[in-house]
Amino acid sequence: MACGEFELIARYFNRVTSSRRDVEKGIGDDCALLNLPEKQTLAISTDTLVEGVHFLRDIHPADLGYKALAVNLSDLAAMGADPAWLTLALTLPEVDESWLQAFSDSLFELLNYYNMQLIGGDTTRGPLSMTLGIHGMVPVGKALRRSGARPGDWIYVTGTLGDSAAGLALLQHHQRIADPAVHEALIKRHLRPMPRILQGQALRALASSAIDISDGLISDLGHVLQASRCGARVNLEALPLSAVLRDHFEHEQVMRWALSGGEDYELCFTVPEVNRGALDVALGHLGVPYTCVGQILPEADGFTLLENGKPASASFQGYDHFVKK
Amino acid sequence: MACGEFELIARYFNRVTSSRRDVEKGIGDDCALLNLPEKQTLAISTDTLVEGVHFLRDIHPADLGYKALAVNLSDLAAMGADPAWLTLALTLPEVDESWLQAFSDSLFELLNYYNMQLIGGDTTRGPLSMTLGIHGMVPVGKALRRSGARPGDWIYVTGTLGDSAAGLALLQHHQRIADPAVHEALIKRHLRPMPRILQGQALRALASSAIDISDGLISDLGHVLQASRCGARVNLEALPLSAVLRDHFEHEQVMRWALSGGEDYELCFTVPEVNRGALDVALGHLGVPYTCVGQILPEADGFTLLENGKPASASFQGYDHFVKK
Structure with missing residues (x-):
């Protein structure tokens, strides 16, 4: 120039x-x-x-x-x-x-x-x-890392999952949802993600590990498990889904977005049992939901997805191979 | 990917x-x-x-x-x-x-x-x-800035100027100089500039300002003058030119490259009179020449190029308008 x-x-x-x-x-x-x-x-x-x-x-x-x-x-x-x-x-x-x-x-x-x-x-x-x-x-010494998760720790996510991927799909396919407010809400989740700065700060003393969900829960929790040398169990029925997502899309599509849609920019973090009470005090007043979606296991137990206590259908189990980039 | x-x-x-x-x-x-x-x-x-x-x-x-x-x-x-x-x-x-x-x-x-x-x-x-x-x-407090030059300070440059621009011209026009050693030397000055890290460190206590020459001496010294609210006088006959440059190109082309060719990545710095003796001790053993090319003046005196004490020909004076980018 x-x-x-x-x-x-x-x-x-x-x-x-x-x-x-x-x-x-x-x-x-x-x-x-x-x-x-x-x-x-x-x-x-x-x-x-x-x-x-x-x-x-x-x-x-x-x-x-x-x-x-x-x-x-x-x-x-x-x-x-x-x-x-x-x-x-x-x-x-x-x-x-x-x-x-x-x-x-x-x-x-x-x-x-x-x-x-x-x-x-x-x-x-x-x-x-x-x-x-x-x-x-x-x-000094208070940074949250991917490598600190330990078997028995509980796995949490902030906010809801999958909305950003839904918003992206609407934009990419030039689709519209009849209710303009619903449509705009999903688009906004894709275009204007809210970084969870306050939550990250509040978790410094409480979480054993943390990562932000940029590539999807399976992929990003996978990074935590790899760095921490742990396995995990995630309960699909516990995944936090927004009402607009649940009401306007097929269940299987919703789960796919929630597990591997990416770009939610929510935090996924792990908390030892002893800190669960303090967690409610620290995050409760910040105005953003946080949800326990599973538990850290020993590395030998691997990474499994459960649906109402049973191994999830093969179509979900396979998702770690389709992780989007 | x-x-x-x-x-x-x-x-x-x-x-x-x-x-x-x-x-x-x-x-x-x-x-x-x-x-x-x-x-x-x-x-x-x-x-x-x-x-x-x-x-x-x-x-x-x-x-x-x-x-x-x-x-x-x-x-x-x-x-x-x-x-x-x-x-x-x-x-x-x-x-x-x-x-x-x-x-x-x-x-x-x-x-x-x-x-x-x-x-x-x-x-x-x-x-x-x-x-x-x-x-x-x-x-703390020792960083060299563009804004510290004061009237009376001497203007120096490390190394030689214009070689990188000559090397670039050879590459761009697919030209070769007969002597392969000379050819390679100029290409190398363009492709493998040596950052003057040691010189910068040695100048911390001695120089009143510094900048690296990425866009050419006129342009970069101009940034120092602007930040320091000063003028300057640069003596063209003092500009350090490599023998290979002087021996293989027209004088006017050489001066053009030296003044505004850019990408030399030498340092241009200013030193108060009181530090000139210490400068020789600090830079003398680092193996890279450094040359006084002019002096900082009050802002009202402007930025002038002199050739043997007289205003340089119009073709050089105008170069600040052609500063390359």
């Missing part, structure tokens, strides 16, 4: 409303300079979103600006970390000012909501894609 | 030879967990490289792996920071194992040279591009 174009783009992103105290130098030098408060561990994650792969070509830039940050925030939530700083590397096919305005407005609205600061980035010309680098902090 | 393809790619990058003490958790969870040593400030920079824009389509993957990291290291060098951690978001059109092997071997060779650790990343399918997030540390 020409020099002037870069300056134009920079104007949309170089808007610091209030600088965080831990940011010594934000945008405008070769590096940003940051000071980590004492007794805090830094949590860093990076995610790339490519047009046509991670988001539909006709997505509204405001939805894209929100979702790009939200899915990165979800990684911080899964560690129990407090959001702090963001870097944004944006590749654009052209300079479209109305696109930039809507995208950046939406991004900054979410940044400001979490008191985050954009500390750097890069703009290049090319097919639309972006890589976000998110930085958060968590008290 | 299919799940298996991602696992394949991950194998090339998930090779921790020795974990840094400050890395609590590297690759393998939702976030990496890092501990910043006391009294250190974190320096973060991010850069995207897109095929056809930042590197030629026929670049060897080993050269690409080196250069992608080297240009990011150069940003740390310009702050006087010690390299520490890297994130790599890689977008690939296909899984090509020999490409991945050569790219990752070269990347890890340079990572290991600087005792850095790859702490996370992401792989997606799409047109070849990559975004690196580099993290370094610098003692």
Whole structure:
């Protein structure tokens, strides 16, 4: 891009409303300079979103600006970390000012909501894609990991599962549900996932492991089991499903979305028996449901899905082979 | 990409030879967990490289792996920071194992040279591009900034200027210089720039400002002048030029490359008169030349290029309007 174009783009992103105290130098030098408060561990994650792969070509830039940050925030939530700083590397096919305005407005609205600061980035010309680098902090020794689950721990998920996949299916197939409110609710679950930052923070002292559900419960719980060297039993009838999902789709389709649809960005976490009471105190007032869906088992017991106490039908058992990517 | 393809790619990058003490958790969870040593400030920079824009389509993957990291290291060098951690978001059109092997071997060779650790990343399918997030540390209050230059300070550059642009021109126009050693030397300056990490560290206590020369001396010194609210005088006859460049190209072409060719990844820095003696002690033994090319002036004096004490010909004066990007 020409020099002037870069300056134009920079104007949309170089808007610091209030600088965080831990940011010594934000945008405008070769590096940003940051000071980590004492007794805090830094949590860093990076995610790339490519047009046509991670988001539909006709997505509204405001939805894209929100979702790009939200899915990165979800990684911080899964560690129990407090959001702090963001870097944004944006590749654009052209300079479209109305696109930039809507995208950046939406991004900054979410940044400001979490008191985050954009500390750097890069703009290049090319097919639309972006890589976000998110930085958060968590008290030393308190980060939630995938590797801490132990046999006997209870498996929980926040919110409801499968709505995002349903919303994506509606968008992809240009289908509409008669009731506009129901339709919009599912679309919104896909386009505007709510990162479970508060839940992650509340779980620091209580959960033995955590992960965010980006690829679907089977796949992501599978990562926890692998890292923790454990097995698990999940009770399908316990999976939290929204009323709109249950009322408008076939049961088998609903279960498929809930198990492996992905992009719910809910947390899946494990809690030792001794912490179950404290869990209700910690999460009860946060306004988001959380549901026990199974239990961690010894590794030798494997990973099984139960339906009313019996092994689930083969069509569900096989889902770990169809895990979507 | 299919799940298996991602696992394949991950194998090339998930090779921790020795974990840094400050890395609590590297690759393998939702976030990496890092501990910043006391009294250190974190320096973060991010850069995207897109095929056809930042590197030629026929670049060897080993050269690409080196250069992608080297240009990011150069940003740390310009702050006087010690390299520490890297994130790599890689977008690939296909899984090509020999490409991945050569790219990752070269990347890890340079990572290991600087005792850095790859702490996370992401792989997606799409047109070849990559975004690196580099993290370094610098003692509190010692970072080199663009904004510290003061009238009277002397302007220096490391190494020689213009070689990288000459190497790029040879590659782009498929030209060869008769002497293979000379040809290879210029190509190497373009493909394998040496980040001036040691020089940056040595300058922490001595330089009033610093920047790395990625876009060309005029453009990058211009950033320093803007951030420092100063003017400057640069003496063209003082510009450090390699013998190979002087001997094989027209003088005017050489000056053009030296002033605005870009991608030299040398440091441009300013030093107060009182520190000039200490500078020779600090940089003298590092094996890389450094040259005084001018002096910082009050802002009102503007930015002028002199040739043997007289204003340079109009063709050079105008170069700040042609700054390449």
